[in-house]
Amino acid sequence: MLVSAEEMLTKAKAGKYAVGQFNINNLEWTKAILLTAQELNSPVILGVSEGAGKYMCGYKTVVGMVNGMLEELGITVPVALHLDHGSYEGAKACIEAGFSSIMFDGSHYPIEENVAKTKELVAICKEKGMSIEAEVGSIGGEEDGVVGAGECADPDECKMIADLGVTMLAAGIGNIHGKYPENWAGLSFETLDAVQQKTGTMPLVLHGGTGIPADMIKKAISLGVSKINVNTECQLSFQEATRKYIEAGKDKEGKGFDPRKLLAPGTEAIKETVKEKMELFGSVGKA
Numbered sequence: 687m688l689v690s691a692e693e694m695l696t697k698a699k700a701g702k703y704a705v706g707q708f709n710i711n712n713l714e715w716t717k718a719i720l721l722t723a724q725e726l727n728s729p730v731i732l733g734v735s736e737g738a739g740k741y742m743c744g745y746k747t748v749v750g751m752v753n754g755m756l757e758e759l760g761i762t763v764p765v766a767l768h769l770d771h772g773s774y775e776g777a778k779a780c781i782e783a784g785f786s787s788i789m790f791d792g793s794h795y796p797i798e799e800n801v802a803k804t805k806e807l808v809a810i811c812k813e814k815g816m817s818i819e820a821e822v823g824s825i826g827g828e829e830d831g832v833v834g835a836g837e838c839a840d841p842d843e844c845k846m847i848a849d850l851g852v853t854m855l856a857a858g859i860g861n862i863h864g865k866y867p868e869n870w871a872g873l874s875f876e877t878l879d880a881v882q883q884k885t886g887t888m889p890l891v892l893h894g895g896t897g898i899p900a901d902m903i904k905k906a907i908s909l910g911v912s913k914i915n916v917n918t919e920c921q922l923s924f925q926e927a928t929r930k931y932i933e934a935g936k937d938k939e940g941k942g943f944d945p946r947k948l949l950a951p952g953t954e955a956i957k958e959t960v961k962e963k964m965e966l967f968g969s970v971g972k973a
């Protein structure tokens with residue numbers, strides 16, 4: 687059964703580790719992530735962007751697929767199904783469809799409007815026992831057409847949004863989605879520290895997990911980050927393994943064209959990436 691992300695993140699914050707949010711794109715992604723979480727006895731959050739939701743034929747299809755897998759694969763570790771960077775309308779659609787967690791990304795609204803919309807969604811999520819993530823300070827880079835500049839959040843605005851009763855808070859600290867450019871300045875630990883001081887026990891979320899060096903990840907966790915989002919890195923692992931398979935001509939050998947064979951190396955590569963991240967984040971054995 688899907689669970690809210692609240693309990694797993696409260697435990698993570700107290701235990702100084704982070705739970706990974708891995709974004710899903712299709713059946714292979716979902717299966718690879720769930721099996722790895724189960725094998726490592728780790729809690730996990732499946733992230734679904736609005737674009738990926740559309741690609742997978744809508745939120746109801748996603749809920750059906752994930753619930754089916756939890757049962758058929760015998761997954762017993764805590765799993766949250768979470769809308770990533772949701773719009774106000776997307777958030778409502780996911781609540782309806784049976785997600786267990788949502789992110790409302792109101793970071794592009796003026797702060798007053800972000801507050802008003804977040805408040806309304808917090809009330810609905812509380813009633814339904816769902817977790818809700820809010821964002822302050824836009825996360826840079828491009829993800830499904832949502833483009834941000836990589837700002838550093840204002841700690842006072844973070845406090846204001848945290849006080850609305852959200853479960854977890856994403857604060858921009860110079861992080862961006864996708865690959866980091868050569869001249870990236872790194873995470874702003876000064877901002878993170880200031881945000882943590884203002885928001886206390888609130889689990890903080892680090893977006894743009896792909897390509898952040900291990901020492902920065904560890905430092906971020908020590909300063910209150912309890913959820914780390916990874917998307918691009920699984921895509922790159924899948925791509926590289928699939929390319930190797932094709933370039934080695936394996937798709938032309940025997941039944942190598944069968945999608946169950948063609949997609950297998952990429953699926954295994956996703957598992958490997960998820961495993962590395964769970965080990966780095968410290969969530970192994972914490973289910």
Ligand code: 13P
Nearest residue numbers: 864893894896915917918
């Ligand atoms: P990356 O694609 O950079 O890993 O970011 C994922 C993310 O933050 C999803 O919200």
